[in-house]
Amino acid sequence: AGYRCYLPYMRGYGETDPDPNDDYFAVSLAEDATGLAEAFGNGEPVTLIGHDWGAVATYAAAVHAPAAFERIVAMAVPPTSVIRRNLLHDPAQLRRSWYMFFFQAPLLSEYALMANDFALIERLWRDWSPGWLYPEWHIDSVKGTFRTPGTPRRALLYYRCMIRPPMPSQKERYRMSFDLLTRHAIQVPSLVIAGRRDGCLGIRMYDGWQRAFSGPCRFEVIEDAGHFVQAERPDVVARRILDWAG
Numbered sequence: 001a002g003y004r005c006y007l008p009y010m011r012g013y014g015e016t017d018p019d020p021n022d023d024y025f026a027v028s029l030a031e032d033a034t035g036l037a038e039a040f041g042n043g044e045p046v047t048l049i050g051h052d053w054g055a056v057a058t059y060a061a062a063v064h065a066p067a068a069f070e071r072i073v074a075m076a077v078p079p080t081s082v083i084r085r086n087l088l089h090d091p092a093q094l095r096r097s098w099y100m101f102f103f104q105a106p107l108l109s110e111y112a113l114m115a116n117d118f119a120l121i122e123r124l125w126r127d128w129s130p131g132w133l134y135p136e137w138h139i140d141s142v143k144g145t146f147r148t149p150g151t152p153r154r155a156l157l158y159y160r161c162m163i164r165p166p167m168p169s170q171k172e173r174y175r176m177s178f179d180l181l182t183r184h185a186i187q188v189p190s191l192v193i194a195g196r197r198d199g200c201l202g203i204r205m206y207d208g209w210q211r212a213f214s215g216p217c218r219f220e221v222i223e224d225a226g227h228f229v230q231a232e233r234p235d236v237v238a239r240r241i242l243d244w245a246g
Helices: 026-041 053-064 080-087 091-096 098-102 108-128 136-146 151-163 168-182 234-245
Strands: 046-051 069-075 192-193 218-220
Touching: 026 046, 026 053, 026 168, 026 192, 046 053, 046 080, 046 108, 053 168, 069 098, 069 218, 069 234, 080 168, 091 098, 098 108, 108 151, 136 151, 192 234, 218 234
Parallel strands: 046 069, 069 192, 192 218
Antiparallel strands: none
């Protein structure tokens, strides 16, 4: 459709260097996204699209540097402020999110993630996108990324940095991240996309989504799709993005 697209690894994944300070906080993800936008945007604001942790980075970046982005698209994760409000009223979501708490345990969770050729990833995929018959090459590609030495630990640090600072020296980065994700309305034009059958974050988690935005926004639910909505219904998702972007 005439767009130039860049698909970077997020920090700590695959062939990217590890952060020397184990900094995988949302504010750092926002800084990464802003840096990429400035590097590739040729002085113009860009469209930032993110899924899952990429969605967290997208929301944070839109608050951190709104002038860098013409619009944003966030998939499969509502704004953190919305999740916080809805979680108290949805015990079923707490059960879905068991892995968030399990991943707080160092060493044990890394071992569990890597056991039996990363069987836990396949279990989570089945739970998060029920009925999706993903191609074998897709899961093999994901496992290949996680086989890069150090990637499992860094991937789990995302979850630990979200819930509490792993080290006392990181309290300020944690506070900055919490502020970015919960205390500011997003003014950048935004499209939020969710799969109706998402088994990771249920559709009720989006209730009241409008409160997180002060600029133009739209919420789209994709039928017959789960958590990996962009992989399960790629043509539909692409059309929704292009229609919204004009």
